[in-house]
Amino acid sequence: MAVKFTKPEINVREKLAELDKPSGIAGEAMLRAETVAEQQALIGLGRRNLLINGDFQVSQRGDFTSTTSANNNDFKMDRWQIRVDTVAAQVRQNSSVTLPNGDVTFSHYVVANSTGTGYHNIRQIIEDYRFLSGKTITLSCWVKGLGQPVFFRHWSTANIGDPIYLTNEWQYVTRTYVCPTITAAGEGANQTSFGIGNYNGTVSIQDGDNFEVAEFQLEVGKVATPFEHRSYGEELALCQRYFEKLATNGENDANRYNGIAWATDNLNVFIPFQVAKRVAPTVAISHNGEVFTGSWQSADGSAVTGQGLKGCTISIQKNVYTVKYGYFIRNQTITASAEL
Numbered sequence: 001m002a003v004k005f006t007k008p009e010i011n012v013r014e015k016l017a018e019l020d021k022p023s024g025i026a027g028e029a030m031l032r033a034e035t036v037a038e039q040q041a042l043i044g045l046g047r048r049n050l051l052i053n054g055d056f057q058v059s060q061r062g063d064f065t066s067t068t069s070a071n072n073n074d075f076k077m078d079r080w081q082i083r084v085d086t087v088a089a090q091v092r093q094n095s096s097v098t099l100p101n102g103d104v105t106f107s108h109y110v111v112a113n114s115t116g117t118g119y120h121n122i123r124q125i126i127e128d129y130r131f132l133s134g135k136t137i138t139l140s141c142w143v144k145g146l147g148q149p150v151f152f153r154h155w156s157t158a159n160i161g162d163p164i165y166l167t168n169e170w171q172y173v174t175r176t177y178v179c180p181t182i183t184a185a186g187e188g189a190n191q192t193s194f195g196i197g198n199y200n201g202t203v204s205i206q207d208g209d210n211f212e213v214a215e216f217q218l219e220v221g222k223v224a225t226p227f228e229h230r231s232y233g234e235e236l237a238l239c240q241r242y243f244e245k246l247a248t249n250g251e252n253d254a255n256r257y258n259g260i261a262w263a264t265d266n267l268n269v270f271i272p273f274q275v276a277k278r279v280a281p282t283v284a285i286s287h288n289g290e291v292f293t294g295s296w297q298s299a300d301g302s303a304v305t306g307q308g309l310k311g312c313t314i315s316i317q318k319n320v321y322t323v324k325y326g327y328f329i330r331n332q333t334i335t336a337s338a339e340l
Contacts, residue, residue, distance in 0.1 A: 032223060049228040050132070051124055051194070052079045052238045054216040056106040059093050060236075060245040070110075075339060077108055078239035079124050083197065086118030087205040097214055099142050100170050103227070110197075111210035112147075118205055121153060121197025122213070125340040127278065129192040132220075133182040140174040140224035141196065141216040147209025148198040156180065156191030159200065166211060174224040192340075194218055240275035242339050247271075247289075247332040258328045261321035267291060269329055272311040277338040283312045287333035293320045299329055312336065 058078040069090055070082040076091045092109040099105065110120050126132070139152045139160065149163035152175045161175035182191055196213055198205070215227040230238075247255045259269030273281075288299040299316045306313040316329065 033221065047228070048219045048225060049217045049230075050126060050128075050220075051216055051218045052242075053077060053235055054218075055214065055227070055229070055235075056080070056093060056108045056216075057232055058236050058239045060239065060243060069113075075243065078243060080108065080122050080195075081124070082110065083121040083123060083195075084118070085120075085199075085202065087112050087116045087120070088114045089120045091122075094212065099214060100172070103215065105214055107142075107212050107214040108216075109210065109212045112205045112207055114205075115207045116205060117202045119197060119199040119202055120205070120211075121195055121199050123153065123155065123193045123195030123197075125193045126218075127340060129182045132179045134179060135220055136176060136178050136222055137218060137220055138174055138176045138222060138224045139194065139216075139218050140172070140227075142170050142172050142214040143196070143211060144168060144170045145209075145211035147206060147211075148200075148203045150196055150198050150211050151200065152177075153193075153195050153197060153199060154179070154191075155193040155195075156182075163200075170214075176222050237275050240273070241278050242337070244273055244275065244277075244281075244336045246273070246334040246336060255332065256328045256330045257332070258326060259316070261323055261325050261327060264321050264323060265317050265319040267316040267318070267321055267327055267329075268305070268313055269316065270311055270313050271332075271334060273309075273336060276309045277336060278340075279338050280307050280309060281312075281336040281338040283307045283314075283334065283336050285314065285332065285334050287331070288316075289329050289331035289333070291316050291318065291327055291329045293318075293327060296330075299332075302332075307336070 056077045060078055061076060070076065070084055072084045074082050076082055077093055082089065082091050090111050090113050094107040094109050097105055097107045108122055110122060112120065143150065143164060145166035146168065147166065149165045151159035151163055152161060154160055154177065157180065160177045164173050198211065217227050219225060257269050257271050259267050261267045283304045285302050285304065288302040290296040291299045301317040303315050304312055305315045
């Protein structure tokens with residue numbers, strides 16, 4: 001018995017036309033991606049931005065409502081160092097910055113307050129640097145300013161890509177870069193640092209020259225994806241692994257810690273950290289606060305007697321205690337730093 005098969009007609013012209021169908025910017029990026037990881041990054045799976053506080057919203061060290069003098073390697077915004085050579089600079093956290101893409105965010109502003117030959121940079125030292133070793137990465141940010149052009153920077157190899165010429169209008173810039181091998185010896189050193197600045201050896205800086213950066217992102221791959229927004233609470237917790245302001249002078253009763261007197265002149269107070277630190281931190285007391293011993297008394301004589309990953313102990317030495325009685329303190333200013 002003969003069996004007859006039929007097939008629908010194919011319009012060859014229409015099929016050929018479909019081959020020319022544009023895929024759009026997102027589609028083109030997906031087609032250019034060479035690995036599944038790059039495609040996952042493009043559609044937002046997993047964490048993409050390897051920089052912490054890339055939108056500069058967290059600033060535990062100060063509110064930056066006015067400019068603050070900056071010294072070389074100072075930390076101002078959390079996780080970000082300001083690097084200054086010869087020419088003094090000031091920094092400021094600007095809030096409610098509206099970018100051309102419609103995002104309302106914070107920015108990091110750096111301005112020269114003298115004239116001379118030098119440079120200004122901001123950088124972040126990355127803890128999990130081994131992940132970047134030998135990989136292709138892309139840096140991106142919004143930037144504007146006045147004066148010398150700026151460069152993306154990797155401190156082991158100097159400038160990344162072409163200079164970025166500044167104007168008073170926000171511009172979105174990206175650069176792709178193949179990281180050299182990053183060794184363990186680089187932890188906390190130059191080869192694990194990424195940032196932006198007007199470093200090109202040394203350049204002529206004029207009083208008032210400035211650059212302003214927003215939505216700074218570093219990600220694996222050859223394509224810059226939209227900035228990864230994280231909530232303030234999540235970003236704060238990431239920052240507190242490296243630095244935490246435990247208490248602030250002036251908060252009074254909202255800020256009490258309990259302790260036990262082990263001698264008539266020694267009160268030990270344990271203060272827990274909100275987030276476990278990277279390593280045992282350096283703990284500093286810049287205001288001793290008050291201790292309640294029936295009435296509030298100055299806690300002068302406070303000293304750090306121990307610090308670990310999850311908290312620290314301070315000793316307040318006053319000859320007013322009853323042994324093994326409990327007391328509490330308030331109004332302290334205590335910081336814990338485990339910065340790289």
